[in-house]
Every structure is written in C-alpha cells, then in structure tokens.
Amino acid sequence: MLDRLLYKGVLPRYAFPTDVATFYVFDPANSRQGFPTFRFTPSQGLAVALSQYAPGKEVWIANKRYTSGALYSPIKGERSRAWHQKRLYYECRNCRYARTQPLAQGHRGEKLDCPACGAREAFGEARYWVRPPGFAHPVSWDEDTSPDDQPARSYATRAKLEAPAPPENAAWTMVTGRVRRHFMRETLLVTNSGPRQEGYTYCTTCGRIEPTAAHGGELSGPHRKPFPDDRDPGCPGGRVAKGICLGMDFITDILLLSLRLDYPVRLAPGFLPTEIALRTLAEALASAACEVLGLEPGEIQADFRAALTEGGQNGYEAEIYLYDTLPGGAGFSRLAGERAGEVVERALEILSRCDCDVSCYKCLRSFKNKFEHDRLDRHIGADLLRYLLHDTRPVVTQARADHACATLAEDLRRQGGASLTVETGATIDVPTIGPVTVPILVSGPGGHRRAVCITHPLTATTPSDAGLKALGELTPIPLDPVHEIKVRRSLPWVTRGVLTALGF
Numbered sequence: 001m002l003d004r005l006l007y008k009g010v011l012p013r014y015a016f017p018t019d020v021a022t023f024y025v026f027d028p029a030n031s032r033q034g035f036p037t038f039r040f041t042p043s044q045g046l047a048v049a050l051s052q053y054a055p056g057k058e059v060w061i062a063n064k065r066y067t068s069g070a071l072y073s074p075i076k077g078e079r080s081r082a083w084h085q086k087r088l089y090y091e092c093r094n095c096r097y098a099r100t101q102p103l104a105q106g107h108r109g110e111k112l113d114c115p116a117c118g119a120r121e122a123f124g125e126a127r128y129w130v131r132p133p134g135f136a137h138p139v140s141w142d143e144d145t146s147p148d149d150q151p152a153r154s155y156a157t158r159a160k161l162e163a164p165a166p167p168e169n170a171a172w173t174m175v176t177g178r179v180r181r182h183f184m185r186e187t188l189l190v191t192n193s194g195p196r197q198e199g200y201t202y203c204t205t206c207g208r209i210e211p212t213a214a215h216g217g218e219l220s221g222p223h224r225k226p227f228p229d230d231r232d233p234g235c236p237g238g239r240v241a242k243g244i245c246l247g248m249d250f251i252t253d254i255l256l257l258s259l260r261l262d263y264p265v266r267l268a269p270g271f272l273p274t275e276i277a278l279r280t281l282a283e284a285l286a287s288a289a290c291e292v293l294g295l296e297p298g299e300i301q302a303d304f305r306a307a308l309t310e311g312g313q314n315g316y317e318a319e320i321y322l323y324d325t326l327p328g329g330a331g332f333s334r335l336a337g338e339r340a341g342e343v344v345e346r347a348l349e350i351l352s353r354c355d356c357d358v359s360c361y362k363c364l365r366s367f368k369n370k371f372e373h374d375r376l377d378r379h380i381g382a383d384l385l386r387y388l389l390h391d392t393r394p395v396v397t398q399a400r401a402d403h404a405c406a407t408l409a410e411d412l413r414r415q416g417g418a419s420l421t422v423e424t425g426a427t428i429d430v431p432t433i434g435p436v437t438v439p440i441l442v443s444g445p446g447g448h449r450r451a452v453c454i455t456h457p458l459t460a461t462t463p464s465d466a467g468l469k470a471l472g473e474l475t476p477i478p479l480d481p482v483h484e485i486k487v488r489r490s491l492p493w494v495t496r497g498v499l500t501a502l503g504f
C-alpha cells in the first residue's frame with residue numbers, strides 16, 4: 001500500500017528512501033554466516049546510481065577504488081523479486097523513443113516499427129529490463145582491483161516519456177501560434193543499456209553482473225559469489241541472462257510542449273540538425289524555467305521526442321517535455337506551464353545573450369549535459385525559437401554561409417583535381433528571374449555542371465534565396481542544397497557526394 005501511494009506520487013517521495021540505491025562494500029572479517037556487515041554503504045538517487053554504480057564502473061570511497069560487479073540487497077528475497085518483476089524494454093535505434101512492456105505483451109528480441117518516428121523494425125530488439133535493488137563490490141575482489149580491460153563507458157539515458165500526448169484539441173493551451181502546452185503526471189523511464197548498448201550479463205543465482213561487451217563468459221561457469229558465504233563461497237553458474245538492461249521509472253510532474261512546424265521548416269526524427277535544435281531548445285527551456293521560478297539549476301530538466309503522430313513522423317510536429325527531477329514531482333513543471341510565456345522569452349534571452357561561437361558554460365553547457373556539448377548550438381536553438389514565437393523563417397547568417405562556402409569550395413578543389421572546375425560567386429541567367437549568383441558552381445569532365453548552395457539546417461533542403469530555388473527548377477543545372485552543419489561536421493562526405501553526382 002505504502003509502495004503504491006509512493007509510486008503514484010500521492011505521498012511526497014523525498015521523505016522516503018525508495019528511489020535510493022546503495023553501493024555495498026562488504027566487511028568479510030566481521031560478517032557472520034547469513035549476516036553480512038559492511039565497510040561502506042554510500043547511496044545515490046537511483047536515476048544517478050544507474051550511471052555511477054553501473055556494473056563495471058569504478059566507485060571511489062575513502063581514497064580507495066571499488067568496482068561495481070553485483071546486484072545486491074541485504075533484504076532477503078529482494079534481488080530475486082526484482083528479477084521476477086522484470087519487463088521488456090524497447091528503444092528506437094533511429095529516434096531513441098523508449099517504452100517498457102510486461103513480459104506477456106511481447107518477447108525478447110522482438111523488433112517493432114517505431115511508434116514515434118515510424119522507422120521500420122527499429123523499435124527493439126526488446127530486452128529484459130530490471131530495476132536494480134542495489135549494487136555491490138564483489139567480496140572476493142581486492143579493493144583497488146578493476147577488470148583488466150576497462151569496458152567502454154556506459155551511461156543511463158535521460159528520463160524518457162512513454163505516454164502519448166492528449167488528443168488534438170483536448171486539454172491543450174496555446175502559448176504561441178506554433179506552441180501548445182499540456183500539463184500531465186506521467187511515468188518517466190531511465191535506462192542503462194550497458195557499454196556499446198550490449199547490456200549486462202547477469203548470474204540470476206548469485207547476483208554477479210558485468211557488461212556483456214566485456215564478458216569473458218566466466219559467469220556461465222562456476223565463479224565466486226559476490227557476498228560473504230564462508231560455508232559455500234562458490235556459485236555453480238549456469239543460470240545466466242545476457243544483454244539485460246538496468247532501469248527505473250518514476251511518476252512526476254511534466255509540462256509537455258508541442259511544437260508545430262510548416263514546410264520548409266522541418267525537424268525530421270533522427271537527423272543531426274533535429275537533435276541539435278531540440279536538444280539546445282530543451283536545455284534552454286529547462287534553464288529558463290529554473291530561472292523564472294527561482295529554482296536550483298537541475299530541479300527541472302527537459303528532453304524531446306518526435307510527436308507520436310503522422311506530423312511527428314514527417315518532421316512537422318515535435319515535443320519538448322519539462323519535468324520535475326524529484327520523483328513524485330514538486331509542482332514546478334505545472335508552475336512553469338502557467339508562466340510559459342515568460343519561460344520561452346527567457347529561453348530566447350539565454351540563447352541570444354552570450355557571445356560564444358556555439359555554446360559555452362556561461363550559456364548552455366553544464367557538467368550534467370557534458371555528453372551532449374556537441375549537440376548544443378545556441379544559434380540554431382534561437383533560430384528555431386524565433387520561428388516558433390514570431391514565425392521568423394530561419395536563415396543562415398551571411399558569415400556562416402560564406403565560411404561554409406569557402407571551406408567546401410577549397411575541399412572540392414583539393415579532392416577534384418585538375419579535371420574539376422570550381423567557381424564561387426558565378427552568375428547564371430535564369431529564365432523569368434534574371435541573373436542569379438551561385439555560391440559554388442562546379443563543372444566536371446564532359447562539361448556537366450552542378451550548383452551547390454548552403455542552407456539553414458532547419459530548412460535543409462530548401463535555399464532561402466528565391467533565385468537559387470528557381471535555378472534548380474528552371475535550368476538544366478541541378479542544385480545541391482547542403483545545410484551548414486553538414487559542411488562543418490561531415491565535409492568529406494559532402495565533397496564525395498558532389499563529386500559522385502558529377503561522375504567522378
């Protein structure tokens with residue numbers, strides 16, 4: 001009953017330690033049979049512990065290095081209960097949307113079409129998903145030993161929203177012509193799928209666990225139990241599950257913002273410009289909400305997803321959700337929703353007031369988002385927000401366009417060699433339009449010509465210049481629109497594309 005009330009968020013969660021995970025370091029000298037004692041028992045909120053205490057991770061306590069190598073709870077039956085309550089976990093390879101399902105409603109290894117972005121058979125493969133009761137340093141390991149080959153690092157996902165948005169026209173409040181808001185109390189999901197997303201190999205008999213990516217197969221055979229057991233320290237092995245995920249879910253307060261876009265502005269799920277624009281905007285909105293409400297940074301966090309609609313799959317509807325990080329919720333996201341107008345204006349200020357190139361610790365970066373620093377670009381975030389607020393079409397700045405053009409032209413000359421002619425700023429007469437300046441005009445062997453122009457990442461396939469658009473439509477010279485981020489991040493790929501099209 002208490003568990004149920006806590007889970008539903010009826011009682012304030014912070015008064016109870018249910019979402020806390022402990023890392024146990026045994027004290028074998030003082031342990032009696034069946035009654036282990038501990039030298040250290042540090043603990044963390046489970047969402048954080050899923051990264052910091054994950055199997056294979058080093059945990060430093062009192063200047064000594066311990067290694068997480070077991071799931072463990074001192075409460076009898078707790079670990080096997082966690083195993084029996086396992087669910088199936090599905091995550092989309094394309095857009096990262098995720099959901100858990102009861103075992104009866106699917107099967108391990110199953111691949112479905114993604115309910116968010118629509119990518120075929122990208123949702124899965126389904127894996128076992130277990131809520132860890134606690135973690136331990138195996139008692140037979142030395143205190144400063146760690147596995148010889150440190151596996152690739154693994155981190156838990158951000159908190160993911162499974163629930164669909166409410167239906168059209170129901171329960172939505174307009175913030176701007178393109179932004180609607182809806183408040184909800186729903187479940188968020190945090191999951192660690194292990195290094196290289198390969199999950200963990202788990203001995204269900206004794207609790208030993210290690211990253212599947214680093215697994216030498218030793219858990220299948222006899223091995224030492226992770227906890228002190230003088231009479232019988234060995235585990236026969238044999239009952240091993242491979243590729244399991246560790247995770248937790250919690251109900252909290254969520255402010256869902258639905259963003260509507262129209263051609264040529266598009267946020268196609270799974271594309272880099274989409275990830276950059278939405279990640280940046282989500283971070284700016286979360287910071288803005290904390291500033292407006294006078295909260296500590298991090299008390300509200302945010303993430304995004306494609307809307308679970310046809311518009312979402314086509315890139316014309318995206319969702320950003322702000323949520324209270326305190327399990328059970330503290331009402332902050334509801335307040336942020338009531339002051340949504342102020343929050344979006346403050347977000348625009350955060351994105352515009354800095355003087356850095358793309359992002360820095362003064363505006364968007366923090367220790368918390370350190371794995372996403374390459375996804376934060378305040379210019380693209382601000383361009384998206386101005387479009388959502390004032391319908392201003394995103395246009396790549398002259399300086400960025402010029403720089404991208406020069407970089408690409410130089411690379412084309414270098415890779416194309418003597419048989420390629422590269423002109424910048426050439427003029428072409430376009431019927432009914434007149435002379436149009438072409439940023440890059442390339443001619444290959446046989447006299448084939450192509451025009452290349454730099455576009456804004458949010459309108460990647462459409463040049464903002466009407467003359468260039470007409471050139472592509474009304475002359476025999478094909479136009480390759482290349483968005484500015486692509487030139488910055490994958491220049492060799494862009495160059496190869498242009499050369500291949502010319503017959504190189």
Ligand SMILES: [Zn+2]
Binds near residue numbers: 093117122
């Ligand atoms: Zn997807």
Ligand SMILES: [Zn+2]
Binds near residue numbers: 204205208
């Ligand atoms: Zn075992």
Ligand SMILES: [Zn+2]
Binds near residue numbers: 354358
């Ligand atoms: Zn900055």
